[in-house]
Amino acid sequence: MTATEIFKYAIDLIAVLLLGLGIKGLSKVRSAREANRLAAVAMGLAVIGVLVDSIGSNGISTSAWIWIILGTIIGGFLGMITAQRVPMTAMPETVALFNGCGGMSSLLVAIGVALFQVGDGQVDLSSAWVEKISIVISVFVGAITFSGSIVAMAKLQGWLSTPSWMQSKFRHFINILLAILSLIAAINLIQGSNNGLTLLTASSMLLGIGVTLPIGGADMPVVISLLNSYSGVAAAAAGFVVQSQLLIVAGAMVGAAGLILTQVMCNGMNRSLISVLFGGALGSNSTSKNNAGEYTNITSCSVEECALTLEAAERVVIVPGYGLAVAQAQHTLREVTRALETSGVEVNYAIHPVAGRMPGHMNVLLAEADVPYEQLKEMDIINPDFPATDVVLVLGANDVVNPQAKSDPNSPLYGMPVLDVQEARTVFVVKRGMSAGYSGIKNDLFELPNTSMVFGDAKKVLGDLLVELKELGVGSKG
Amino acid sequence: MSFSTEALWILLLGSLLGLELIGKVPPTLHTPLMSGANAISGITMLAALTLIIKAGDNIPLLLMGSVSLSFALFNVIGGFLVTDRMLAMFSRKAPKAKGKR
Numbered sequence: 001m002t003a004t005e006i007f008k009y010a011i012d013l014i015a016v017l018l019l020g021l022g023i024k025g026l027s028k029v030r031s032a033r034e035a036n037r038l039a040a041v042a043m044g045l046a047v048i049g050v051l052v053d054s055i056g057s058n059g060i061s062t063s064a065w066i067w068i069i070l071g072t073i074i075g076g077f078l079g080m081i082t083a084q085r086v087p088m089t090a091m092p093e094t095v096a097l098f099n100g101c102g103g104m105s106s107l108l109v110a111i112g113v114a115l116f117q118v119g120d121g122q123v124d125l126s127s128a129w130v131e132k133i134s135i136v137i138s139v140f141v142g143a144i145t146f147s148g149s150i151v152a153m154a155k156l157q158g159w160l161s162t163p164s165w166m167q168s169k170f171r172h173f174i175n176i177l178l179a180i181l182s183l184i185a186a187i188n189l190i191q192g193s194n195n196g197l198t199l200l201t202a203s204s205m206l207l208g209i210g211v212t213l214p215i216g217g218a219d220m221p222v223v224i225s226l227l228n229s230y231s232g233v234a235a236a237a238a239g240f241v242v243q244s245q246l247l248i249v250a251g252a253m254v255g256a257a258g259l260i261l262t263q264v265m266c267n268g269m270n271r272s273l274i275s276v277l278f279g280g281a282l283g284s285n286s287t288s289k290n291n292a293g294e295y296t297n298i299t300s301c302s303v304e305e306c307a308l309t310l311e312a313a314e315r316v317v318i319v320p321g322y323g324l325a326v327a328q329a330q331h332t333l334r335e336v337t338r339a340l341e342t343s344g345v346e347v348n349y350a351i352h353p354v355a356g357r358m359p360g361h362m363n364v365l366l367a368e369a370d371v372p373y374e375q376l377k378e379m380d381i382i383n384p385d386f387p388a389t390d391v392v393l394v395l396g397a398n399d400v401v402n403p404q405a406k407s408d409p410n411s412p413l414y415g416m417p418v419l420d421v422q423e424a425r426t427v428f429v430v431k432r433g434m435s436a437g438y439s440g441i442k443n444d445l446f447e448l449p450n451t452s453m454v455f456g457d458a459k460k461v462l463g464d465l466l467v468e469l470k471e472l473g474v475g476s477k478g
Numbered sequence: 479m480s481f482s483t484e485a486l487w488i489l490l491l492g493s494l495l496g497l498e499l500i501g502k503v504p505p506t507l508h509t510p511l512m513s514g515a516n517a518i519s520g521i522t523m524l525a526a527l528t529l530i531i532k533a534g535d536n537i538p539l540l541l542m543g544s545v546s547l548s549f550a551l552f553n554v555i556g557g558f559l560v561t562d563r564m565l566a567m568f569s570r571k572a573p574k575a576k577g578k579r
Binding site for chain 2: 019023024026028029032033035036037039040043046050051054060061063064067068070072074078080083086088098101102104105106108111112113115116130131224225228232235236240241243245246247249251252253254255256257258259260261264268353359360361363364367373376378
């Protein structure tokens, strides 16, 4: 072993160690930020390892340097700009976009190697097989990750909606057809045909679109998490293609960890992975139609009444949901709660595990709006407190506060963990209209005698509420 | 042992490690963890680098490698920065909260 080879091995080992510690640390609040930096350092080390190794063995030509620097500047610059500019509310689609690009990168590497058969010419027969299969996997998974992530991003941004024919069972037929096509193309590719490569790329891309397009907006985080796991698999496959052990380890770790995270998310939403991927939106099947009855007993009230009740309250719990995130009303909400707090009202936030547009997203948004961390209460902590709560303000949440999930065994929601807001003395539900939640199921909460609906966009209602509260003298000290 | 047999062992052990690394994740961290893991999956930039280095003077291949590298780096740099931005919001509050109590 030459000195550079030893150096390369040492660097790779350190990088793997740091990446492992990074992933582990990211799952704990206390260490998360350092862990993220640790992982970034590990990636930097890995790059240095590859460069040093190449310089030591055959050297890096000037033209290679130029292309490396060019790619680095373009990708790095765009990444920096994007990371700084995106609003926190757009986080799900941002992750989807990044993820898609990772998939694209693996795809391009595999295509490049397949087209031009790069290698050091040292491959024996058995590894030639492994190499071909890993090219197939890299192309297949990379293409699905790319097109799937881009569709997910477009759907989350609202650029794309599901065409109606995609909701029918017909889509399964098309997807199976595409899968068979991919398999045929894969066999072709292994036999050494470049047509196979083109066909495989095209059919996997279409398959990514076909699988992702019918999936509803609220299930999208699960899909993104799954695609994230795929991009790890694609990276590991690319590792086989270019014979990099580090790439294989890192890809495998991310792939497996992504799978676990996907499972954790599914549990939080009371959905199985299978039903997310193949079931389509819950609202479209017949069982829930029976439940989607008309509302008969709705009490609506004005912002003014709401303000009066809040002023008189001692303990208030805020239940923020998807609607709040979409309306980007977290800062206005913070002003309202700040006014209440200065007047001595105790304010807490009940965070359902899947509140916001992605699990954990609501915590990020409220942290952005300066809400103290200890006021964010997880569901299990806050649920026993609801009977002693004067006012609950539900902002753009629906299914996560549906009492049916506990009371009606026939409800599709039955068994999903929910916030017991109906136990509180008064509940205000801020909502744009009477439309059903994501599940398409009627919410019994809205008809309860202690519930009042305040209709309007979350941001506008909160703005008006702030004005009313100020008029009542809430928030002015003394 | 050839590279590929060795590599299959590495794949297996790496996957097992990944399954064990994340046990219980608090819901707060789902989004940052997903975004951080996503940045790490951009490690495929190593493959892009290797492709460029081994491409010799094959211009289409160099171009492909370079595009692939920029896609991966977009993933990596953007991913780590955006994760840091999210996590900064949590940690900024922590010392303040302690001070109050």
